[in-house]
Amino acid sequence: MATESSPLTTHVLDTASGLPAQGLCLRLSRLEAPCQQWMELRTSYTNLDGRCPGLLTPSQIKPGTYKLFFDTERYWKERGQESFYPYVEVVFTITKETQKFHVPLLLSPWSYTTYRGS
Structure with a gap:
């Protein structure tokens, strides 16, 4: 299936613990024309x-x-x-399917930050 050479990746860090956020459920969707509806492409979990x-x-x-x-409520509830x-x-x-896209998420129970990574 998908490998490390995927054009789209994400990385979630739990800034409250200073550790990777393993086991966080996430879903990827794409906005589809003509109805402008979200179509789910994949459900996965962070490694x-x-x-x-x-x-x-x-x-x-x-x-x-x-x-x-990112299902953050479930992630935090599982950790009490x-x-x-x-x-x-x-x-x-x-805009260009030939580029690579990395979407990091820095997560705490009270805040989050994201940016386009490399």
Whole structure:
């Protein structure tokens, strides 16, 4: 299936513990025309290193608007931790399918930060 050479990857770090956020459930969707509905492409979990390297294969990626949904409420509840954000959605645009895209997420029970990584 998908490998490290996937054009789209993510990496989640639990900044409260200073460790990778392993076992965090996430869903990847793409906004589809003409109805502008989100179509779920993949559900996955972060690995022991907090990464989800193979979200799309090179043949699956195409220009468009994508969304990564991170189930943060479940992640924190499994750790016995109260949190403020029940989920995080990161919406981004891919214009060139030949590029690589990395979407890191820095996560704590009370905040999150994301950016386009390399």
